[in-house]
Ligand code: HEC
């Protein structure tokens with residue numbers, strides 16, 4: 698039998714190294730450094746910035762599942778505020794500059810989203 702302790706340690710080190718560019722990217726940069734463009738006329742996102750930065754992908758999955766499986770198109774934020782569940786009409790309405798916001802950060806972090814084969818990116822953007 699292998700020594701389980703060392704195997705686990707090895708896995709932890711591997712995962713740490715493997716994901717380090719990602720953590721460095723998220724922890725090391727603020728948005729002036731990534732150069733993303735935030736909406737001019739809005740102050741708040743659906744949830745707070747830290748949550749959005751770390752969890753927006755999960756939130757979007759949750760939104761999709763709610764809309765499609767449960768036909769629920771209202772999201773109640775932790776603040777109690779209600780938002781319409783829509784990638785197009787909510788997220789991208791505020792974040793209208795897809796290229797300078799979503800895309801810029803994704804490119805910097807080597808993320809490729811497959812959403813846009815079906816969903817529409819606002820004008821003037823990639824693809
Ligand atoms: C194969 C096509 C396809 C792909 C790829 C796809 N979607 Fe969708 N998505 C749909 C369809 C169709 C609906 C239903 C639209 C409706 O009923 O309003 C939907 C609905 C949604 C909704 C809820 C309703 C809305 O209008 O926003 C969200 C959120 C969503 N998708 C997010 C995503 C995200 C994020 C990705 C990428 C990770 C993605 N989708 C990739 C086809 C797709």
Ligand code: HEC
Nearest residue numbers: 728735736739740741742743746749750753787788791792
């Ligand atoms: C009402 C306008 C509005 C809507 C709707 C909105 N956002 Fe935001 N979003 C903002 C603003 C303003 C900020 C910056 C907040 C701050 O800096 O305090 C932000 C911040 C963010 C951030 C963090 C950026 C950073 O600084 O690292 C992400 C990621 C994000 N939004 C994604 C989304 C997604 C995904 C959706 C849809 C689920 C969405 N937003 C819906 C206005 C909006």
Ligand code: HEC
Nearest residue numbers: 733750753754757788792798799802803806808809810811
């Ligand atoms: C501040 C940086 C940043 C901004 C701004 C940002 N994202 Fe992301 N996004 C990421 C990172 C980093 C990941 C990869 C996270 C992971 O793999 O766990 C990601 C992942 C995603 C995923 C999941 C991709 C997949 O295939 O699993 C979706 C969907 C997504 N982002 C949508 C958006 C949308 C829509 C916007 C703009 C409204 C946006 N993001 C803005 C950093 C950002």
